[in-house]
Amino acid sequence: MIKVDEKGFYGKFGGAYIPEMLHPNIEELRENYEQIVATDEFQKEFKSLLKDYVGRPTPLYFAERMSQKYGAKIYFKREDLCHTGAHKVNNTVGQIILAKKLGKKRIIAETGAGQHGVATATVCALMGMDCTIYMGALDIQRQRPNVERMKILGAKVVPATSGSQTLKDATNEAMRQWINNPVDTHYIIGSVVGPHPYPEMVARFQSVISEEIKWQLKEKEGTENPDLVIACVGGGSNAAGTFYHYYNVPQVRLIAAEAAGLGISSGKSAATTVLGTPGVLHGSKTLLMQTEDGQVVEPHSISAGLDYPGIGPVHAHLFDIGRAEFVAVEDEDAMKAGIELSRMEGIIPAIETAHAIHALNMIEYRKDDIIVINLSGRGDKDLDTYIKWGGY
Amino acid sequence: MNRIHTLFQNKKERVLSIYFTAGFPELEDTLPVMQAIQNAGADIIEIGVPYSDPIADGPTIQDSNMIALENGMSLKKLFEQLNTMRESISIPVVIMGYLNPIIQYGMEAFCKKCQELGIDGLILPDLPVQQYLEEYQELFEKYGLANTFLISPQTSEKRILEIDQNSDGFIYMVSSHSITGAKSGISEEQIVYFKRVKDMNLKNPRLIGFGISDSETFTKASTYSNGAIIGSAFIKVIKDSKNLAEDIKNYIQSVIQ
Incomplete structure (x- = not known):
């Protein structure tokens, strides 16, 4: 049976190896997400947006x-x-509704090709939420149209200039910014990576x-x-x-x-x-x-x-x-x-x-x-x- | 007895711990920097193991990590450099490092080596309490390594108590919602948090880190704890230094004066 266990592991892989500064954020998400996602209210809004908006x-x-x-x-x-x-928007729709229910005011996200950044900027525009996207400086060069799309949608695009200046570095930067803004900000991770419960949550929204x-x-x-x-x-x-x-x-x-x-x-x-x-x-x-x-x-x-x-x-x-x-x-x-x-x-x-x-x-x-x-x-x-x- | 325990038995206030990145600014600077930190009168040396993806660190320490890696620093190299460390270093030495390089080295081999070299404690910022208890606590204890956890202004009282229960050595109080080197100065809000934790009367001593850079912030932090940790500000001092021993001495003495 392939299923995430209570501690966030799929077999040997998974878990939540995060600095203590992120523990409250992750804990808040872990404690609330399943319950919120299971409500009729959430499902109704999620399904309706997937149908009429996506x-x-x-x-x-x-x-x-x-x-x-x-x-x-x-x-x-x-x-x-x-x-x-692209498929990325399935997840951002789910997470933006969740972020609203958690009372968050600001959204941050990482992006590689820019698809997740665009999908995040899109739902932020839809919900009227402040949006900052971290993107590797190299990716900003090679995915110019998506950078401009995010800006047109009202998002701030911040280059990640460390390391290889691609997706992994954009993810590092987004995590650092979440540490700096733990209370009012939700981090919309775009893939089935990151600390538990992100991998399972994103997979569920994409399922x-x-x-x-x-x-x-x-x-x-x-x-x-x-x-x-x-x-x-x-x-x-x-x-x-x-x-x-x-x-x-x-x-x-x-x-x-x-x-x-x-x-x-x-x-x-x-x-x-x-x-x-x-x-x-x-x-x-x-x-x-x-x-x-x-x-x-x-x-x-x-x-x-x-x-x-x-x-x-x-x-x-x-x-x-x-x-x-x-x-x-x-x-x-x-x-x-x-x-x-x-x-x-x-x-x-x-x-x-x-x-x-x-x-x-x-x-x-x-x-x-x-x-x-x-x-x-x-x-x-x-x-x-x-x-x-x-x-x- | 572990040197960290001895230190805190004898000194309850204004304990100064200095963080630096191993192999920075030059590969072979590790031991000379440690000697200079000790000679200048600091109480604890915190050796940072450079990592490609330091998610709790701001630009200053990110840069020092990148430069150290370019210099050729690795855990193996660091252990070679520390081989004769205890001939000249008598104060407590702590290793601070992200989990991945240590896992690749092998956690037990790593702990064993630390004990052989005379390392007193570990700070692994991305090792959560639960994982420590389940996988590593026995190893750390077997090799006599004191384990330090971080707490932040967001950490609940219940969790602080749990961390206190499972810490050994000292508790690392992150001073604000921030990565390293991001903020300077200490606000009223931070003082409320320092007092709140002080009043919990934890069994472990507390050192405050992140945002401590000079005599004023060190003294303020020490008012509400057993002392403080300086990282980014120290990295800036050694980054362009032409005379490490002299600059380190002047800086540390200006902080503890």
Whole structure:
């Protein structure tokens, strides 16, 4: 049974390894979130916003041409059609309602590709809450359109200039700012990382993805269970949402696509399950890319959203017990898969998502297997990267 | 007997603990900095183990961590440097470090090495009380290492009592809602918090840290506790120092005068 335990662990991974200064914040959240989320009032508001504001349910689309090419029944879960262009908003809607119920006045968040930052700035605008987004200085350069979107939405974007100047450093900075503002501020973490209860809470808000896949597939194929589900993993929020209702359905294979960057042994990679060892980062014990001395290694991926040296503790656990299969997709292959999806189905995916598409070439499956790929985000934000790459 | 316990038995007020980052400003400065801290009259040396992701630290200590890592500092290197430490250092020495590098070294190997070298205590800011009790308390005790926990203005009375119960050595009172080096001066609100904790009559001595930088803040903090810890302000002193021994002596003596 895959389930978080009372102390916040999935098997060996998880927990809440945080400085004492954050203990009251985390405790407040842990004590209140389950109770608040369980109320009819919360569920009503959450569901109503997901429907009318986010645009759920997102379609489960049968991709005929791709199916023919790969000899399987391929469905795309169209999270790219969510308001703001990616699955990230499912979680920010949930957390902003929670923050309001906790009486918080200010929101802070970290962002990598900028999708979570945009999704956070969006719900803050919706609720009239003050919003500050921490973003690695390097990511600010390579995700310019999202930076401007956040600013248009009224958020303050603060560059994280320490370390590798990417997602991990933005997360460090957001945690520091939470320490500095513990009372009136809620920290909306965007992935299934961080101290307990964040990984489980974010996974629950994202679990609407697999909840919908189940009934949508039932309508189309007469079964709730595909043979495989595929999702990309940086921290792992879209994968957690896609896997959630299948964790404990053993006949459904769970495939996670990590970013191999320039190649596993190139020194420029973000393939955590291949290169990582157990360690503690951002408040939880998980698999982590690090040196022998326990210093966190700066990861690389062409996609800013997968450029993270760890994975959520639930994914470390799924890997550890062999429940999920992990593949590592190189930059070049992901870019080509993005073009393939564009040309064959008329959908330009986010580069993160393109990693999940390429996984089709790296795994074995039976003819006519039903495969659901989570199309976590659209490629608008990545046009600069596509243009720079130029291979189309 | 552990040197921390002896210290607090003999000295109940104006105890000064100085934090610095190992291997900073130069790799081989670790021991000379410790000697200078001792010679200048401080009571406790707190050696910071540099880490790539120090989430409780502000820019000053972040920078010193980055520079120390670039210099080639690691736990292994630090232990080499401390091999002959007790030939010249007689005051209590505490290691402060984030959990991950220590886990990679191996917690038991780490504790054993600390004992061999004459380290008296540990401050691991991201080791929560519960995890300490479940996984590490026995090890720390086996190797005679006093464990210090942090408390902040947000820490509930109930939790302070729990921390007091499970602390050994001293309690590290974080002076405000803040990371290291973020605020300077001491406000009325902070004094209310200092008094509140003082009146709890805890069994462990208390040192106040974060925002302590000079004689005035040191004296103010010491009024409501057994003393204070200086980190960021000290790092600034040694950062561009041309004469470490002299600058450290002048700075520390200006604080404790």
